[in-house]
Amino acid sequence: KQHESIQQIFQATQRLYKLNQVLILMSRIENKQFVFTENNNLISSFEEKLEELEDFIEAKQITIKKEFNKNVTKDLNPVLSNILFNNLFINAIKYNLESGGTIKITLDNDSFSIENTSDRSKIDKQFLFERFTKSSTSASLGVGLSLIKKIIDYFNWQITYSHKDGVHKFKIYL
Numbered sequence: 001k002q003h004e005s006i007q008q009i010f011q012a013t014q015r016l017y018k019l020n021q022v023l024i025l026m027s028r029i030e031n032k033q034f035v036f037t038e039n040n041n042l043i044s045s046f047e048e049k050l051e052e053l054e055d056f057i058e059a060k061q062i063t064i065k066k067e068f069n070k071n072v073t074k075d076l077n078p079v080l081s082n083i084l085f086n087n088l089f090i091n092a093i094k095y096n097l098e099s100g101g102t103i104k105i106t107l108d109n110d111s112f113s114i115e116n117t118s119d120r121s122k123i124d125k126q127f128l129f130e131r132f133t134k135s136s137t138s139a140s141l142g143v144g145l146s147l148i149k150k151i152i153d154y155f156n157w158q159i160t161y162s163h164k165d166g167v168h169k170f171k172i173y174l
Contacts, residue, residue: 022143025083029150034077042072042112046105049085056093057103065104072107074174076155084151087144088170092116095168113171122163 028034050057050064057064092103092114101117129149148170152159158173 019143022147026143026147026150029080029154032154034080034154037075037077040074040076040078040081042074042107043068045081045085046107046112049089053089053093056090060093060096060101061099062093062096063100063102065102067104067106070107070109072109072112072174074155080151080154084148087148088114091144092168095120111171111173113169115167115169117166118168119166120168123161123168125161128161
């Protein structure tokens, strides 16, 4: 019984630590502390991120569809762009179907989108990018979409969300 209590305390401490790290990161973004930029090829960034997450994609038997209509490069902070792409792709994997889903990545001159199949219902747009908003069954911290929005705003981009026929779509306008 003591072991279970200690394990629960440890898990709660880990969650608080992660939450603290995310809140510090958001504060640093708000205070414009990420000034360094480098030229970033979005196709290369997407391919690299998909390779990093390949085991998770294969475990859920997700099919990746790519429509790279334009080779786009942007001057971006590498830390923030990595966090952004990581969160977008992890969400598309995590909230995909348990088996046999799809992720579609589209890149055009002025936008990119990430779509994923899911059996989850539409996200309420009123709370979409609010901190600490999550489903009661989720083990997440409830700050992922808020962090994505902070980074999108930092880059002076725009983001939209839509849901149709079991597909969630986040579109980012560059």
